[in-house]
Amino acid sequence: MLTPEKLTSSATIEILEQRLDKYHIMSSKPLSSILFFIMFAVTLLFVLQTSAFAGLSKLEQLRVGDQPNKTRIVFDFNDVPDYTIQTLSSPNRLIIDFDKTQNGLSFRQKFIKDPRLFSIDVKNTAHQTRIVLALHKSLDYNQFILGKNKRGHERLVVDLSEMEPLKKTLPSAKKIAQSSKKSVTKKAKEINQKEAVKSVTASQKVNTRSKTIEVTELIKQAVPSQHKIVVAIDAGHGGKDPGAIGNNGLYEKDATLQVAKRLKALIEKSPNMRAVMIRDRDIFVPLKERVRIAKQHRADIFLSIHADAFRDSRVKGGTVYVLSQRGASSAMAQLIAQRENRSLQAVDLSGFENDVAYALSDMSREANVRVSRKLAKNVLRSMNGSVEMHKETVQSANFAVLKTLDMPALLIETAFLSNPEEERKLKDPRFQQKVAKAIVGGLNEFVVAYSDQPRWGEKLYVRYRVQSGDTLSEIAEAHNVSVAELKKINGIRNANQLYKGKVMKIPVSERRLAQLS
Numbered sequence: 001m002l003t004p005e006k007l008t009s010s011a012t013i014e015i016l017e018q019r020l021d022k023y024h025i026m027s028s029k030p031l032s033s034i035l036f037f038i039m040f041a042v043t044l045l046f047v048l049q050t051s052a053f054a055g056l057s058k059l060e061q062l063r064v065g066d067q068p069n070k071t072r073i074v075f076d077f078n079d080v081p082d083y084t085i086q087t088l089s090s091p092n093r094l095i096i097d098f099d100k101t102q103n104g105l106s107f108r109q110k111f112i113k114d115p116r117l118f119s120i121d122v123k124n125t126a127h128q129t130r131i132v133l134a135l136h137k138s139l140d141y142n143q144f145i146l147g148k149n150k151r152g153h154e155r156l157v158v159d160l161s162e163m164e165p166l167k168k169t170l171p172s173a174k175k176i177a178q179s180s181k182k183s184v185t186k187k188a189k190e191i192n193q194k195e196a197v198k199s200v201t202a203s204q205k206v207n208t209r210s211k212t213i214e215v216t217e218l219i220k221q222a223v224p225s226q227h228k229i230v231v232a233i234d235a236g237h238g239g240k241d242p243g244a245i246g247n248n249g250l251y252e253k254d255a256t257l258q259v260a261k262r263l264k265a266l267i268e269k270s271p272n273m274r275a276v277m278i279r280d281r282d283i284f285v286p287l288k289e290r291v292r293i294a295k296q297h298r299a300d301i302f303l304s305i306h307a308d309a310f311r312d313s314r315v316k317g318g319t320v321y322v323l324s325q326r327g328a329s330s331a332m333a334q335l336i337a338q339r340e341n342r343s344l345q346a347v348d349l350s351g352f353e354n355d356v357a358y359a360l361s362d363m364s365r366e367a368n369v370r371v372s373r374k375l376a377k378n379v380l381r382s383m384n385g386s387v388e389m390h391k392e393t394v395q396s397a398n399f400a401v402l403k404t405l406d407m408p409a410l411l412i413e414t415a416f417l418s419n420p421e422e423e424r425k426l427k428d429p430r431f432q433q434k435v436a437k438a439i440v441g442g443l444n445e446f447v448v449a450y451s452d453q454p455r456w457g458e459k460l461y462v463r464y465r466v467q468s469g470d471t472l473s474e475i476a477e478a479h480n481v482s483v484a485e486l487k488k489i490n491g492i493r494n495a496n497q498l499y500k501g502k503v504m505k506i507p508v509s510e511r512r513l514a515q516l517s
Helices: 010-022 031-051 171-179 181-190 193-206 211-222 252-268 287-296 331-343 356-384 420-427 429-450 472-478 483-490 510-516
Strands: 057-067 070-077 083-088 093-099 101-103 109-111 117-124 128-135 140-146 154-161 229-235 273-277 301-308 319-323 395-397 409-416 461-465 503-507
Touching: 057 117, 070 117, 083 140, 093 154, 101 128, 128 154, 140 429, 229 252, 229 287, 252 273, 252 301, 252 409, 252 429, 273 429, 301 429, 319 356, 356 409, 356 429, 409 420, 409 429, 420 429, 472 483, 483 503
Parallel strands: 057 101, 229 273, 229 301, 301 409, 319 395
Antiparallel strands: 057 070, 070 154, 083 093, 093 128, 109 117, 117 128, 140 154, 319 409, 461 503
16 A cells, blocks of 8 residues: 655655556546645645644643542543533532543543542543543532643542531520521631631630621631632832833843733632732732732732743743742842842831731741742642743842742743743743643642741741850740650750740740730
């Protein structure tokens, strides 16, 4: 049989001429033209078949894991596509539609031995893959995206779990619920779990039998048990401050706003996070106002989005920064921090020193930097699997916008506007989406790992200078810690190592923290 490759040889052309003479096949055009047309048609057919899959995500693998309290389904993609999830009853199903997705799974239907999941059906259309999860009963679900792993796969994770029944309210609370059910439900949506807990505590101190407790108890039950992490997204520059300007006229303020908006949309899809924008349009927001907006919304995490510029136009790639306690990690980091700080109208930090919250922030800054590094490593790892990075380690510099925050905070330089190729990328919605997805992938991994731990698993410390006559037991008792813990943290083996003027690191207990607050 003649293949397209064999059609190129002169020997094959002679064979075809002999066969055409034999069967008296006549043509008004030379045989070479006919063969050229055949080769062109074969090539075109191959290109069309290949291009049909261009720009499509590919579902590479599907994994199911059964745990005591949930069933986890993990979808592996080269890039997670846009998708929608819907639930149906009679029978109970969870349907996931992946847009512009090529199906790489080897099965159309698979039955699962699982207490929650009965079977998985895969249905394909021209540019969509539909996954139908048949359930044994009505279930709750959570979904989130993880950044690329070592195999280069982004992952969509769907957790199926039992629906939690509402706890029974007190008899007096039931009466209130019946008389003002609508107002209580509305109020429950307006406050978060932390506010509910604080309200209960405050009410108990005033009058443990008051109706305030009953209403607040009802609100507490209506609020989901898992507090949603609030992520403040700060699109760098804006308004009169354009930031860096590319050779082709792209303003940093415009590029950062587009990435920030895509970031917000992706975060809002996560069941355990919600996003607030520091600016959602082209306006200038001074540093102090950016901090105020984040605190007003009780933000748990702060992400500042920027685009780099450097005198060498060949430099390219993204960078993830945290606040530095000892100076910049490189000369470039220092230059970038100086440029960003000038544009923000950075205020003199002495204005914050008399503020109790800031004093507490100053005490916890080391812990915040440690937590920020945890977050930065997750985001960097996720970005490194999707977009080109300038630095493959977390960088640090004295950014004013990070210095005034009492929460995990990152400054992310998405690319170099001074590089013509990356300026073109920053204009491209596909690149903007890719960067946003990579950031959210790392963010999700961090939140899943640490959000259930107080202060993200980090302790707060104060420094104490030993006075004349101090003993370890007295210092430990004064700060509500054990002598053993004090020794371990400070590397003290015996009492002789304690002397006047020695600076000790002391963990802050929850009781002491409450007193300071």
